[in-house]
Amino acid sequence: MKSTKASLGFESLLKVIDLSVSFVQYQKGLRQSVLKVISNLDISLGSGEILAVVGSSGSGKSLLAHAILGILPNNAFCSGKILYKDELLTPERQKKIRGSEITLVPQSVNFLDPLMRVSAQVRTAVRQGNAEEAQKKIFSRYDLSEGDGNLFPFQLSGGMARRVLISAAVVNGSKLIIADEPTPGLHPEIVAETLKHLRELADEGCGVMLITHDISTALQVADKIAVFYAGTTVETAFAADFHGQGQTLRHPYTKALWQSLPQNDFRPLPGFQPLPANLSEGCSFAPRCGKMTPKCTGSLPVMRDLRNGRVRCYHAT
Ligand SMILES: Nc1ncnc2c1ncn2[C@@H]1O[C@H](COP(=O)(O)OP(=O)(O)OP(=O)(O)O)[C@@H](O)[C@H]1O
Numbered sequence: 001m002k003s004t005k006a007s008l009g010f011e012s013l014l015k016v017i018d019l020s021v022s023f024v025q026y027q028k029g030l031r032q033s034v035l036k037v038i039s040n041l042d043i044s045l046g047s048g049e050i051l052a053v054v055g056s057s058g059s060g061k062s063l064l065a066h067a068i069l070g071i072l073p074n075n076a077f078c079s080g081k082i083l084y085k086d087e088l089l090t091p092e093r094q095k096k097i098r099g100s101e102i103t104l105v106p107q108s109v110n111f112l113d114p115l116m117r118v119s120a121q122v123r124t125a126v127r128q129g130n131a132e133e134a135q136k137k138i139f140s141r142y143d144l145s146e147g148d149g150n151l152f153p154f155q156l157s158g159g160m161a162r163r164v165l166i167s168a169a170v171v172n173g174s175k176l177i178i179a180d181e182p183t184p185g186l187h188p189e190i191v192a193e194t195l196k197h198l199r200e201l202a203d204e205g206c207g208v209m210l211i212t213h214d215i216s217t218a219l220q221v222a223d224k225i226a227v228f229y230a231g232t233t234v235e236t237a238f239a240a241d242f243h244g245q246g247q248t249l250r251h252p253y254t255k256a257l258w259q260s261l262p263q264n265d266f267r268p269l270p271g272f273q274p275l276p277a278n279l280s281e282g283c284s285f286a287p288r289c290g291k292m293t294p295k296c297t298g299s300l301p302v303m304r305d306l307r308n309g310r311v312r313c314y315h316a317t
């Protein structure tokens, strides 16, 4: 069941504080430039909680996941802090607990070795104890038979593929699960099953970060929603805040996202999210915002607490 507990009620598992991620890009000769793709990003996730990270393509969702897992490319550098169980998540610690305590549920079976039977792949992921026993146990939990285990990734149906990917991700008893677009273009029944599996893991005490561009998918299971725009969080809200005309939402972008859904006004938001190279000093949403004033283009608003949620907007009340 989804929880309505306030964030403070959950044991803190992950805190991302003022995270920025930049890429060093080499141009002709020895000239180099720096492209900032994530700026001043804050989120927190507790044990037992599902936090959905929602935003359009290019808003920085996957890079956040990669920063937490410590798998950013070599030309990326981060500033800010990532705390896991209240301790700094250093590169050494990331390497040690990645794939066991902290794990990624990838988007597709392309992540798997195409030439290896799926049961064997899950066994190779096991870090401790009897690998065969662990694989059989996790397969039975996710309703995969011995015959299914003998298949190669390309032979899996959509639903089976999702169950193999989640089995591989949680076979080592993860505490923090990051699912990056786990339901791309899937049949609604398979989407529902995948979300149910994530909810079960959270109800057993895991923290789950569900990355999706689709707010409707997020609202089916998440406790909290973090809305991303142009490389930063613009709002964190409880799922219950998404109702009616969106009057309890805080940021104009979140309201616009909500109103653009088919079941609401189906009113699309004109304009585009700016590319990282074109970010201004001020609020990135300002050019599309009906509430824009000169202050908005001067400096980026800080994230502040508002009505049991958080928002990055000068005008939100
Ligand atoms: N290696 C890289 N070098 C330079 N820029 C990058 C690199 N990887 C990602 N970016 C840029 O960072 C921004 C955020 O990318 P990211 O993949 O996190 O977006 P996303 O929100 O996951 O999008 P999607 O929904 O399409 O998966 C994009 O503008 C992207 O072009």
Ligand code: NI
Pocket: 061, 062, 063
């Ligand atoms: Ni992505």
